[in-house]
Amino acid sequence: MKLLWPDSLAGRITLLLLGGLMLLHFGSLWVHERALRESEQGARLERMADQLAMARAAVAPLPEAARDAAAHALSRPGLEIHWDRVAPLPAAAPPEALAAAAARLGAGARLGWDPKAEPGHRVLGALPVDGGGWIVFSASWLAAGGGALDHGGISSMVAMALGIGLISILVIRWITGPLRRLASAADRIGRDPSPIPVPMEGPREVRHAASTFNTMQERIGRLLEDRTEALAAMSHDLRTPLSRLQLRVGFLPEGEDRARMEADIAEMEAMVARTLDYIREGHDTEPVKPADLAAILQTLASDAADQGHDVAYEGPGRAVLPLRRIAAKRALSNLVDNALRHGRPPVRLGIHDQGATLAVEIRDAGGGIAEADRARAVAPFVQLDPARGGSGVGLGLAIAQRFAQASDGRLELGAAREGGLLVRLVLPRQAG
Amino acid sequence: MSDAAERRLLDPEAHILVVEDDGEMRNLVARLLREAAFRVSTARDGREMWALLDNPAGQPDLVLLDVMLPGSSGLDLLRRLRERSRVPVLMLTARREEMDRVLGLELGADDYVAKPFAPRELIARVRALLRRAAPADARPDPRSRRLAFAGWVLDTARRELTSPDGVSVDLSGAEYDLLIAFLDHPQRVLTREQLLEVAKRRVGADPFDRTVDVQVSRLRRKIEPEDDSPSLIKTVRGAGYVLVADVTRA
Numbered sequence: 001m002k003l004l005w006p007d008s009l010a011g012r013i014t015l016l017l018l019g020g021l022m023l024l025h026f027g028s029l030w031v032h033e034r035a036l037r038e039s040e041q042g043a044r045l046e047r048m049a050d051q052l053a054m055a056r057a058a059v060a061p062l063p064e065a066a067r068d069a070a071a072h073a074l075s076r077p078g079l080e081i082h083w084d085r086v087a088p089l090p091a092a093a094p095p096e097a098l099a100a101a102a103a104r105l106g107a108g109a110r111l112g113w114d115p116k117a118e119p120g121h122r123v124l125g126a127l128p129v130d131g132g133g134w135i136v137f138s139a140s141w142l143a144a145g146g147g148a149l150d151h152g153g154i155s156s157m158v159a160m161a162l163g164i165g166l167i168s169i170l171v172i173r174w175i176t177g178p179l180r181r182l183a184s185a186a187d188r189i190g191r192d193p194s195p196i197p198v199p200m201e202g203p204r205e206v207r208h209a210a211s212t213f214n215t216m217q218e219r220i221g222r223l224l225e226d227r228t229e230a231l232a233a234m235s236h237d238l239r240t241p242l243s244r245l246q247l248r249v250g251f252l253p254e255g256e257d258r259a260r261m262e263a264d265i266a267e268m269e270a271m272v273a274r275t276l277d278y279i280r281e282g283h284d285t286e287p288v289k290p291a292d293l294a295a296i297l298q299t300l301a302s303d304a305a306d307q308g309h310d311v312a313y314e315g316p317g318r319a320v321l322p323l324r325r326i327a328a329k330r331a332l333s334n335l336v337d338n339a340l341r342h343g344r345p346p347v348r349l350g351i352h353d354q355g356a357t358l359a360v361e362i363r364d365a366g367g368g369i370a371e372a373d374r375a376r377a378v379a380p381f382v383q384l385d386p387a388r389g390g391s392g393v394g395l396g397l398a399i400a401q402r403f404a405q406a407s408d409g410r411l412e413l414g415a416a417r418e419g420g421l422l423v424r425l426v427l428p429r430q431a432g
Numbered sequence: 433m434s435d436a437a438e439r440r441l442l443d444p445e446a447h448i449l450v451v452e453d454d455g456e457m458r459n460l461v462a463r464l465l466r467e468a469a470f471r472v473s474t475a476r477d478g479r480e481m482w483a484l485l486d487n488p489a490g491q492p493d494l495v496l497l498d499v500m501l502p503g504s505s506g507l508d509l510l511r512r513l514r515e516r517s518r519v520p521v522l523m524l525t526a527r528r529e530e531m532d533r534v535l536g537l538e539l540g541a542d543d544y545v546a547k548p549f550a551p552r553e554l555i556a557r558v559r560a561l562l563r564r565a566a567p568a569d570a571r572p573d574p575r576s577r578r579l580a581f582a583g584w585v586l587d588t589a590r591r592e593l594t595s596p597d598g599v600s601v602d603l604s605g606a607e608y609d610l611l612i613a614f615l616d617h618p619q620r621v622l623t624r625e626q627l628l629e630v631a632k633r634r635v636g637a638d639p640f641d642r643t644v645d646v647q648v649s650r651l652r653r654k655i656e657p658e659d660d661s662p663s664l665i666k667t668v669r670g671a672g673y674v675l676v677a678d679v680t681r682a
Contacts, residue, residue, distance in 0.1 A: 239526055240454060243548035247460040250551035251467075262550075269548055291600040295654050299604040302650055306606070317658060320599050325592075329602060 009179070010172040017168045018161060025157060048079060049104050052127055052135060055081050060131045071135060079139045080121070087126040087134045098123070178202025182210055185217075228279050235275045242269055270337075277330050278380060278395045281402040284327060291323040293358060293427075297349045300329070300336050310345035311336060319351045321358055321429045324407070331403035332360065335423050338396035339364040342384075343420045357409070360425040363416035374413040400425060446562050447471045449492035451481050451509070452524070453500075461496065461554070468555045478509045485517070494562055498524040499536050507535055514540035520561045524549075537589035538577060579615045582664055582677035584655065586611065593655075606631060607651045614665065614675035623672040648673055 006012050055074045059067040067083040075081045089110040098111040105111070108128045114121075121138040129135055178201050185198045197217070198210040246265050252258045297313045304311035339347045343364025352359045369377050369384065377384050380398035397411070400423070404411040409427040416422040448470045452458040455476075462472045473490060475481040484490050495513065499506030510521060523536045523544040533544055542564075545557050577589045583596030591608060593601045603611065613622060613630045627644045652665055666674050 236526065239547055240457070244456050244460055246548045247464055247551055250464065265548070289600050290598055292602065296602040298650065298653065299602045299607070302604050317653065325600050325602060
């Protein structure tokens, strides 16, 4: 059933059109055939009655011995005539289907039907002869003129179906084109920072949908902006009490409690910083300039190593490409943080030259992310494993993803050889 | 307490002016600085700052300025302050507000600390700035922000290093401080002890854990990335390191 039921609107309309037209075509063909057959049968019956009347008249004056030969001489294809002394059929009312034929043959005619007889002899009949005996006949006329379609009929129908199919596909593609454009515009929401109005074209319903869609796009854009601003303002404002808290904690006597408070404050600050990073990505005005990606990764590796983490850069000494350097560093630093926070050391950074693109690879030796969860892991504010200690706000991969999209690159998640997560940030070598 | 006494000898009653609009914050910073044995005055806004600066007896050795001040903005105050004085200025900014930081440094602030900051970091920055602050006339104009050497350019406002072929090369904080030390003293041998002092200014990294040699080799890897790159920093066996290039300020 699924195979027969097409998924696309165009397919469904084509199927409906084809099915409807075929039904109509078959129906009219059937009605036509029936009318044709009825009139043809009437004519044949007429001819047969004439023939039998002629046979009856011919045998009447002859002696009994010559009657059968004379009657048989009048047989034609489809109608075999004999003379017999007794009737082969009892004097009963003929079957309903043959009533009209019996009436036409005249009074005393007997008609019967033998389905077991050979084709061409299934209808049996008898007419009384004036001089005695019966004209006995068998006919095939009920089987004649079969309704089977001839080859011409079938090929014309196939040609018609093909023609209808082809034309309907073209027409429906033309009709659903604006719908497809609408869908691709909807797909861009949330990826392109600026709303892209859908052109108002196509049939009225689609034009209406496009205009509604454009208004909705505007509304969503405003809503998103409001929320983002509120989040940014809140994150920003959190820094003042955080600063005070940090200073106040500094006046407490040294000890485990103070160290823990300091760690908590540092974590809160990191969360605020990541949130602001995420909001800011794509909204800053940093120009694209040739920059050394290798130097950025070296810095990140050194900084992490100085804090006691097993992080190292293993790649070329220089890898120049057009880049927003500070944004790139922010994105990559979030990826390294992520590897340390959710994966396990050693964390290794590398750069692979892929011709038109450069791929930054960040591998850790942790548990990795199951393939089914990877798309979700990249979404903002999603933490895959909150049970593992709710550190962070689930923005590390999202920041990198936003950076990749804004730079005409892409972010890929995979499995590292060591078993942990492999994050690849692929960037074009030429500015887009 | 002997530690505090020693510091008092180092910076005999250095006078710090804290300009901050948030009352709590102002009190906390003042308390922090007083506990570190500095003399502290506070101002809530530009008006109070000018009143203090107009008093000849109250000239500060360093101004700690919050650039997020309301009204006449902190950056505006900074520009007007630079028009009349070369007193060292340490900016307080919100972290990673790139534009404010760059503008502040371009307008003549000497360094910045991003909020929220660790108390130790603020003290370390203040000390470092006071130590660097020679008599005002001897110091280079803080607005000359571009240092050129062997085709390389270091923009100290943007903290951006550009290679001879125009490629922006990222530096870690420690590498940046080290490079500044070399550029301030070109063609002079800097001992490991001197360079360790530089590294100590940066809080967070333990200078004893990663030796000066490691930091220097990291810096070298960035400014001499290829084997045939000219050697800019030479090792002086048993003494330290020397930057061999000429340095020009613009």
